[in-house]
Amino acid sequence: MEIIPARSIVPGEVADPSRREILKAGLAAGGALLLGFHVPLGEGRATQSHTSTHEFAPNAFIRIDRQGQITLIMPQVEMGQGVYTSVPMILAEELDAAFDQVALEAAPPNDALYGNPVFHIQVTGNSNSIRAFWIPLRKAGAGARVMLVEAAAQMWGVDPAGCRTNNSEVFHEASGRRLPYAALVDRAAKLTPPQDAPLKSVADFKLIGKPLKRLDTPDKAKGTALYGIDMLPEGVKFATLAACPVFGGRVGHVDDRVAKIIPGVRQIVVLDDLVAVVGDHTWAAKQGLDALNITWSEGPNARVTQADVWNQIRAASQREGVVAKTLGDAEKGLAQGDRMDADYELPFLAHAPMEPMNCTVHVRPDACEVWVGSQVVSRAQAIAAKVTGLPLEKVIVHNQLIGGGFGRRLEVDGVEKSARIAKEVDSPVKVVWSREEDVQHDLYRPVYHDRMTATLSSGRIVGWRHRIAGSAVIARWLPPAFQHGIDIDAVDSAVDMPYDIPNLRVEYVRDEPPAVPTGFWRGVGPNNNVFAIESFMDELAKKAGRDPIEFRRSMLDKTPRLKAALELVAGKAGWGRPLPPRNGRGVAVQPSFGSYIATVAEVEVDRSGEVSVRRIVTAVDTGIVVNPDTVVAQLQGGLIFGLTAAFYGEVTIDRGRIQQSNFHDYRMLRIDEVPAIEVHIIQSGEAPGGIGETGVTASLPAVRNAIFAATGIPLRRMPIDRDVLAERKSV
Amino acid sequence: MTRLQINGEVRNADVPADMPLLWVLRDVLGLTGTKFGCGIGQCGACTVHLGGKPARSCLLPVGLIGEREVTTIEGVGATLAGAKVQKAWLGVEVIQCGYCQSGQIMSAAALLAGTPNPDDSDIDAAMAGNLCRCGTYLRIRDAIKRAAASR
Numbered sequence: 117m118e119i120i121p122a123r124s125i126v127p128g129e130v131a132d133p134s135r136r137e138i139l140k141a142g143l144a145a146g147g148a149l150l151l152g153f154h155v156p157l158g159e160g161r162a163t164q165s166h167t168s169t170h171e172f173a174p175n176a177f178i179r180i181d182r183q184g185q186i187t188l189i190m191p192q193v194e195m196g197q198g199v200y201t202s203v204p205m206i207l208a209e210e211l212d213a214a215f216d217q218v219a220l221e222a223a224p225p226n227d228a229l230y231g232n233p234v235f236h237i238q239v240t241g242n243s244n245s246i247r248a249f250w251i252p253l254r255k256a257g258a259g260a261r262v263m264l265v266e267a268a269a270q271m272w273g274v275d276p277a278g279c280r281t282n283n284s285e286v287f288h289e290a291s292g293r294r295l296p297y298a299a300l301v302d303r304a305a306k307l308t309p310p311q312d313a314p315l316k317s318v319a320d321f322k323l324i325g326k327p328l329k330r331l332d333t334p335d336k337a338k339g340t341a342l343y344g345i346d347m348l349p350e351g352v353k354f355a356t357l358a359a360c361p362v363f364g365g366r367v368g369h370v371d372d373r374v375a376k377i378i379p380g381v382r383q384i385v386v387l388d389d390l391v392a393v394v395g396d397h398t399w400a401a402k403q404g405l406d407a408l409n410i411t412w413s414e415g416p417n418a419r420v421t422q423a424d425v426w427n428q429i430r431a432a433s434q435r436e437g438v439v440a441k442t443l444g445d446a447e448k449g450l451a452q453g454d455r456m457d458a459d460y461e462l463p464f465l466a467h468a469p470m471e472p473m474n475c476t477v478h479v480r481p482d483a484c485e486v487w488v489g490s491q492v493v494s495r496a497q498a499i500a501a502k503v504t505g506l507p508l509e510k511v512i513v514h515n516q517l518i519g520g521g522f523g524r525r526l527e528v529d530g531v532e533k534s535a536r537i538a539k540e541v542d543s544p545v546k547v548v549w550s551r552e553e554d555v556q557h558d559l560y561r562p563v564y565h566d567r568m569t570a571t572l573s574s575g576r577i578v579g580w581r582h583r584i585a586g587s588a589v590i591a592r593w594l595p596p597a598f599q600h601g602i603d604i605d606a607v608d609s610a611v612d613m614p615y616d617i618p619n620l621r622v623e624y625v626r627d628e629p630p631a632v633p634t635g636f637w638r639g640v641g642p643n644n645n646v647f648a649i650e651s652f653m654d655e656l657a658k659k660a661g662r663d664p665i666e667f668r669r670s671m672l673d674k675t676p677r678l679k680a681a682l683e684l685v686a687g688k689a690g691w692g693r694p695l696p697p698r699n700g701r702g703v704a705v706q707p708s709f710g711s712y713i714a715t716v717a718e719v720e721v722d723r724s725g726e727v728s729v730r731r732i733v734t735a736v737d738t739g740i741v742v743n744p745d746t747v748v749a750q751l752q753g754g755l756i757f758g759l760t761a762a763f764y765g766e767v768t769i770d771r772g773r774i775q776q777s778n779f780h781d782y783r784m785l786r787i788d789e790v791p792a793i794e795v796h797i798i799q800s801g802e803a804p805g806g807i808g809e810t811g812v813t814a815s816l817p818a819v820r821n822a823i824f825a826a827t828g829i830p831l832r833r834m835p836i837d838r839d840v841l842a843e844r845k846s847v
Numbered sequence: 848m849t850r851l852q853i854n855g856e857v858r859n860a861d862v863p864a865d866m867p868l869l870w871v872l873r874d875v876l877g878l879t880g881t882k883f884g885c886g887i888g889q890c891g892a893c894t895v896h897l898g899g900k901p902a903r904s905c906l907l908p909v910g911l912i913g914e915r916e917v918t919t920i921e922g923v924g925a926t927l928a929g930a931k932v933q934k935a936w937l938g939v940e941v942i943q944c945g946y947c948q949s950g951q952i953m954s955a956a957a958l959l960a961g962t963p964n965p966d967d968s969d970i971d972a973a974m975a976g977n978l979c980r981c982g983t984y985l986r987i988r989d990a991i992k993r994a995a996a997s998r
Contacts, residue, residue, distance in 0.1 A: 196944030196981045329940065336945030337933045339880020339920030343946060346879035354874055379863060397874035398883075399866045470884050470892055470946040470980045519882070519946025520980045551885040745940055749986070753943055756982025779889035779978060787984040788971035 139259045143305035148181040149263070151309065153256040155191070155248050176223065176249075178207065178256060180264075184284055184298030186213050190249070191223040192240045193491060194332050195518035195525065196753075197808045198746035199245040201330040205742055206249055209323045210257030210316060212281035213297070220331065222515045225497040239526065240491045243709040243806025246742055250804050258313035260304075267303035268295050318740060318801050327745035332517070344489035344516040345548060347476040352544040353382060355537055356401045357392040359557050362414040362772035363631045367391060371409035378404050385540045392537045398548055417631040417772035425464075425563055425629045425769065433459070433565045433585035437623030438601040441611035449579025449619025453571035456659055460568065460648040461833040464629075464767040465561035465637055466554075466774075468782060471519025473530045473549035473557075477538035483510045484535070485544070489518035491525040499528045503535035522757075523636035526593070527559050555782055556774040559635030560767055562587035564606075565627075566648035575660045577671065580617045582610050584645065585625040587634040601626060609642035609708045609813075613649055614678050615671040631772055638757060639812035642708035647834065650704040650817035655830050664703050664821065665691055677737045678705050681714040681798060685735040688796055689716035698722065699730075702821025708813050710805030711738040712798075715755075717791075717818035721826045725838030729759060729791040729819060736795065736810070739802035747807050748795045754811020755793055760785040762816045765835050849909050853878070854922025864910025868902075869893045871909050872919060880920035880949050884978070891977030894950035895919050901957040901973075920949035928959040928994075935994035943981035951977045955991050964995050 144150040155176050177189040188207050194200040204218045261281055268286035269276035272293055279288050284297045335341035360366060370391055372384045380400025385392040393404035476487040477500065484504045490496040493515045501511045518525055534547040549557070564586040571579040588603035597604060602624050610622045628634070637643070657667035665686050672679035682705055685691075691701060698721050705714045715734040721727050732755055741747050764783035768775050776782040820831050829840060832847055839845040851858050853876070860875045872878040872895075884892030886905050893905040896918035923929030932955045942948050951974070958965055958973035965973070970991050979987070 196942075198943070329937070330942070333937055333940065333942040333945065336942045336948055337936045337952065338924060339949045341945055342879070345883065346873075348874075348877055348879070397862070397866070397870050399863075399870040399874070402886075468980065470882070470890065470944070470978065472883065518944060520944045522980070548883065551887070749940065749943060749983075752985055753982035756984065757980070760982075778887055779885050780887070784978045784980060785982070785984075786976075786978065787974045787987060790982075790984040793985060 139256055139309040139311060141263065141305060141307065141309040143302065144179060146181070147302060148179045149260070149301040149305045151178040151256055151260050152176070153252050155252045176253070178260060180260065180297055180301050182298055182301055184217050184296055186211065186218045186284070186297070187221055188218065189221045189223050191493070192245045193222060193489065193493070193515055193518055195240070195489070195491070195521035197245070197750060198330055198743060199240070200332045201328060202246060202743040202746055203249050203253065204331070205323050205328060206253045207257045209321055210254045211261050212283070214284040215323060215328065217284055225494040225513050240521070243808040243810065246804045247710060247806055254315050255313065258315050259309050259311070262310045262313045263304040263307045264297050264300045266307055267300040270303060271295070324740065324742050325744065328743055330746070341517055343471055343519045344476070344487060345471055345474040345519065347487035347516065347546060349476065349478060349485070349487065349544040352476065352546050353394045353396065353541060354398045354401050355385070355392045355394040355545050355547045356398060356405050356550060357390050357533065357537065357547060357553065358405055358410065359390040359533070359553065360412045360414065361556065362412065362418045363633065364417045365389070365412050365414040365772070368411040368413040375404040375407040378407060383541060384408070385537050387536055390533060392547065394541055394545055402550070414772060420631040420772045421770050422768040425632065428630060429563055429565045429585050429627045432625050432627035433567050433583060435625055437583050437585070437625035439621060440602050440607040440624050441622040442620065443617070444619035446579060446581055446619045446621035450569060450571050450581060451579070453573035453578050454659065455569065455571045456656060457567070457569050458652055458655055458830070459832060460566045460651055462564045462644050462647060463765065463834065464563055464632060464769070465761060465765045466558040466767050466776070466782060467522045467524035467637060468555060468784070469518075469520025469522055469524055472551055472554040473524070474547060475530050475534035476544060476546040477534045478544035479504055479535065479538045479541075483512070486511065486513045486531060486535070487516060488513065488531055489516040489525060490528065490531070491518070491521050492528060495528045496531045499532045500535045503532060504539060522638040523640070524558065526636050529559070551779070552777040555777055559633045561637030562589065562634040563629055564644040566644065568648055568652040570652065570656055572656060572660050575662055577615065577617045577656060578619060580620040581623070582613070582621075582649065583623040583625065584610060585627045586644065587628050588626045589634050589636055591626070593636070605636070605641040606644070607641065608645065609706060610645040610649065612707060613645075614675040614705065614707045615668070616674050617671070632769055638754070639809045642706065642809070642813045643816070646704065646706045646708060646813045647817045647820070650706070651820050651830070651832070654702070654821045654824055668703070668705060675707060675712070677712040677800070677802075678707055678714065681705065681712050681735040681737050684796055684798060685714040685716050685733055688735065688794065689718070689733040691716060698826050700822045700825025700827070702818050702823065702825055704814055704817035704821060706810070706813055709807070709810055711736060711807055711810050713810050713814055715814040715818040717815065717822040719819060719822040719826055721823055721841050723842065725840070725842030725844075727763070727819070727823060727836055727841065731792045731794070732815065732818065733794045734796070734811070734814060735798060737798040737800050738805040738807050739800050740804050741797055742804060744797055747797060750807045751795045751811040752793050754809060755815040756785055756790055758812040758815030759790075759819065761812070762819050762834055762836055763789070851909065851912060851917055852914070853917045854919060855925070860909070862909060865908045867905050868895065868907045868909050868912065868917065869904040872904065878919055878921055882946055882949055884947065884950070889978070890947070890950075891954060892947050892950040894953040894977065896923070896953060896957055899957065899960060901954050920953060923953060923956050926956065926960070929956040931994040931997050932956045932959060932990070935990040935997065939986045939990040939993060941983050941986040941990050943983055947977060947979045951979065951987055955987070955994070958991065959994055965991060
């Protein structure tokens with residue numbers, strides 16, 4: 117189905133733009149009721165200290181055509197998290213639509229529609245899709261339903277109040293008449309959309325809460341689903357590239373004598389910082405690249421080693437940070453009772469989605485086309501426009517399914533490089549990163565160093581200081597949101613930590629690592645903070661002589677949803693039941709991404725330091741659940757993603773180069789290493805929370821604490837160090 | 848010219864004999880269901896069947912294939928085991944991003960064709976070469992068992 121350019125489907129101008137207007141309607145070309153509405157994506161954080169304009173700027177559209185097909189055109193992208201199913205479910209619910217008539221299209225980039233291009237970013241991230249769409253889409257669906265009912269009532273000459281809807285039809289009870297939505301779109305399109313259509317109550321939901329089958333998976337099972345890497349536009353050539361292995365380095369000299377005589381090699385593109393070989397197929401391009409003799413001008417980063425990174429951040433963590441949160445009198449609290457200090461660290465991590473970085477670009481004198489799977493499609497468009505010098509509207513971006521995002525596709529460095537290469541090529545060119553290039557030229561999850569200090573009195577925490585040192589990804593990625601020296605992501609789940617502690621201070625020290633670029637990675641700031649807080653909580657519980665769950669539970673009165681999750685998981689996990697020697701259970705709780713989650717991991721640690729995770733049980737209150745099967749899948753997958761980080765996840769730099777390169781030295785958990793996972797969903801009437809990242813955040817501290825219970829060894833950093841657990845090395 | 852039998856059809860490709868099958872499928876023949884993940888046989892995303900046995904197409908020079916039949920994800924649904932696996936995959940709702948799943952399904956179909964009732968250790972042995980970054984492993988195991996139980 118063709119995507120109608122978003123700008124052309126908003127009919128006319130609003131005569132009196134009202135601050136309250138939420139829904140705009142009209143008749144689209146070809147005969148379809150078209151509704152535009154606005155979803156506040158990517159605004160939550162940016163607007164904490166700003167007010168954005170309130171001009172009505174729709175960024176999502178519903179099209180109901182004369183065949184009854186209902187299409188949601190939305191700016192979110194599917195990367196495995198199930199939004200191509202769960203978001204349309206929300207629409208179908210309020211619209212009373214037949215779910216099998218609901219389809220979804222990825223919106224083209226449409227920053228031109230946004231009132232404020234700085235804050236209104238077309239982004240899929242921060243476990244935000246359901247949270248962002250929940251109310252706007254329900255209002256839009258409810259409004260559309262009212263219009264369709266009104267249209268039917270007009271046709272029948274009856275009172276709309278006597279009509280009801282179900283399964284994409286309007287019924288008039290008294291006369292027994294019925295009309296499908298398909299027959300009503302023309303009339304409905306002439307009506308003024310209601311701005312305050314009533315929403316259904318939770319008890320009336322028919323679809324929301326049901327485990328519906330995903331819409332995107334049948335094509336994926338057949339191999340016919342298309343990802344960015346599958347694009348084959350007419351006349352496409354294939355390229356692969358080598359960027360300077362040292363961050364910030366440049367190309368020195370390129371000897372291409374051997375490469376250019378390889379059959380199928382068509383062109384060698386030498387740019388400032390990278391070399392690409394273009395061929396008739398990827399194999400020719402790869403052989404050509406391998407045959408090049410490239411001398412790099414490595415620059416000053418060639419001296420940077422991992423020890424420099426750790427030394428720098430450890431030194432930074434000695435400095436007082438910017439205060440991100442304060443409660444009571446932290447100094448006074450820390451001066452009384454038994455004091456405990458502990459530092460925690462997390463390493464650099466690459467994203468390594470299964471689909472390697474790629475982008476297909478066709479640069480013509482008057483236009484540019486880009487085929488890519490992006491979490492930030494408008495930024496992809498903007499960077500291609502900048503590289504080519506073309507106006508924004510001459511850059512067409514075809515967003516595709518993403519073979520794993522995890523934050524990697526929140527960046528447009530791949531589009532930028534590909535567009536620069538494509539500028540030199542007379543045809544469309546698909547640039548595909550080798551896995552090695554993908555791992556070694558990522559924007560990495562930052563290293564973090566957290567200094568925790570707390571005091572205990574009568575078995576309770578009376579003083580708490582949490583100092584987070586790490587990169588401010590926000591300062592680069594969304595500069596207006598970086599205010600007062602505080603990265604709101606880096607302190608997320610620390611400033612809102614769930615425990616009742618009378619005297620508390622959370623500080624942030626910005627420390628940008630030498631050489632290594634940093635980015636968002638699934639679980640973002642909460643990964644670090646929940647790991648540090650929950651690890652420290654276990655050490656404090658031990659010092660206080662209290663059970664880890666009881667210790668936490670006694671301080672969760674102000675966070676009842678989390679307390680309930682903790683109580684549920686304790687029962688489901690059989691907390692307290694005896695275990696064999698060198699086995700242990702560990703707990704972690706988190707109030708992150710608007711979801712309240714408690715997790716218990718059960719592990720065995722052998723004498724050689726090998727850890728086997730036997731079982732993970734998690735209890736989640738994520739508010740109203742749209743598609744419960746997706747929530748379970750996201751938690752299972754997120755927990756496993758976190759286990760990979762706990763077991764194997766570490767990227768290191770030496771001589772300015774990333775040392776890991778492919779799945780043999782940057783390992784992923786395999787099927788034979790995965791524990792049993794139980795997910796228990798708590799029924800809730802609260803607004804939906806985020807879920808895509810929560811499992812990642814949960815598994816590291818739960819496993820770490822289980823190891824602590826099994827061995828008494830308090831790991832202070834990830835990944836798990838087998839030498840420490842085998843007592844060949846100290847913590 | 849290399850002559851290949853793919854999914855029951857004869858396909859000819861003017862490619863060097865040392866070119867891995869993966870790139871012939873994807874770039875020359877337009878069969879993009881088979882995925883590139885690592886290029887070194889570590890991830891299994893490129894798994895196809897060669898004479899019914901699973902093979903990593905990223906390391907398989909087309910010149911070595913000879914008369915052996917190649918089956919890809921686009922054609923595996925025509926086999927009994929492949930059809931069962933694909934159905935079970937949707938029944939259990941295994942798939943998230945889906946990028947690795949062509950390879951997972953190919954490995955699972957080959958497993959079931961040779962071992963109709965696999966136990967957990969059979970599944971581990973057959974599937975441990977297929978990485979999934981989304982973490983769908985538990986459902987993969989369930990789906991293989993469901994496919995094995997289906998008639």
